Amino acid sequence: MAGHRAAGGSHDGLKGANLTRMAPSTSPARAWVGTVLFLFLAPGVVAGFIPWLISGWRWRDWGSAAGIVAVSSWIAIGVGVAFLLHAFALFALHRGTPAPIAPTQTLVVTGVYRFVRNPMYLSVLSIILGQALLFASWALVIYALLALTAVVAFVKGYEEPTLTETYGEQYLTYRRNVPGWWPRLTPWHG
Numbered sequence: 001m002a003g004h005r006a007a008g009g010s011h012d013g014l015k016g017a018n019l020t021r022m023a024p025s026t027s028p029a030r031a032w033v034g035t036v037l038f039l040f041l042a043p044g045v046v047a048g049f050i051p052w053l054i055s056g057w058r059w060r061d062w063g064s065a066a067g068i069v070a071v072s073s074w075i076a077i078g079v080g081v082a083f084l085l086h087a088f089a090l091f092a093l094h095r096g097t098p099a100p101i102a103p104t105q106t107l108v109v110t111g112v113y114r115f116v117r118n119p120m121y122l123s124v125l126s127i128i129l130g131q132a133l134l135f136a137s138w139a140l141v142i143y144a145l146l147a148l149t150a151v152v153a154f155v156k157g158y159e160e161p162t163l164t165e166t167y168g169e170q171y172l173t174y175r176r177n178v179p180g181w182w183p184r185l186t187p188w189h190g
Helices: 028-041 041-056 064-092 119-134 138-167 169-177
Strands: none
Touching: 028 064, 028 138, 028 169, 041 119, 041 138, 064 119, 119 138, 138 169
């Protein structure tokens, strides 16, 4: 779920970018198929299948707090799903996928990426934590912490160095202006 490639347009604005590492342009149909496939294989497994294995998606009786817990849980899950789908769609719209093996040609700095550099990862965590609350599962809370640890290690160890090498100063400017994990209150207009 490498989350920062594609803004559309030509290579003219990619000063300092390593164009030889970028993927060739993909057809729109191929980009959508790859994006949807990756959506089911990565976040679908991490935020859906594994939480189901852990919790069994068994409802818990929250007693008099059931209404507020259910609403809060579904808000976390719904917001996570909405932002995840939005972030994934940006890749397909720009003829690539979030999968590291089939990236877009340019840096994604539009939509939700104007507020935070890692919206996909944050969305997946929101979905997992919403389920942890809904199903009263401490095991899912622990799983969310393990997933966060793995994601941060991946971002720091692979994604950020790769994006820096690929897009050079363009990514470094983006990185200086858009936080990785805590969204800005106003969109960045880089």
